[in-house]
Amino acid sequence: MNTLSYKTVSANAKTVNKQWVVVDAEGEILGRLSSKIAMIIRGKNKPEYTPHVDCGDNVIVINADKVKLTGNKFSEKQYVSYTGYPGGQRFISPKELMAKHPQRVIEKAVRGMLPKTKLGKKLYTNLFVYAGANHPHAAQSPKTIKL
Helix, strand or coil, X not given: CCHHHCCCCCCCCCCCXXXXXXXXXXXXXXXHHHHHHHHHHHCCCCCCCCCXXXXXXXXXXXXXXXXXXXXXXXXXXXXXXXXXXXXXEEEECHHHHHHHCCHHHHHHHHHHCCCCXXXXXXXXXXXXXXXXXXXXXXXXXXXXXXX
């Protein structure tokens, strides 16, 4: 048996092939969409996935304002933030957040599904979310995928 023919390929920053991908969020369920986006950003859909390397694609999400939540989560779910001051705990529902910043609902969901490390912060910068159908990344010639 030739053991030299069985080499484990480990990706690094030079060998990674990053692409640009457009995902349409219109009519999609938030959690299901976010988990697929997080998997693409992480690079787990590629055969050369390496856990400690940013080997995922750059994801552009359009129509973020048309994403759906099931059940009563749209009005009853609460996002918690803290200002840093005593008594500064703030709560906001997805309904209120969609009215102010529709893209943040998807950003929060995807960010929670990425690693909580330095690599996770770097991976999060590969996500671009827009409320409407237009995006300014036409120069990267992204390909549209259906999840």
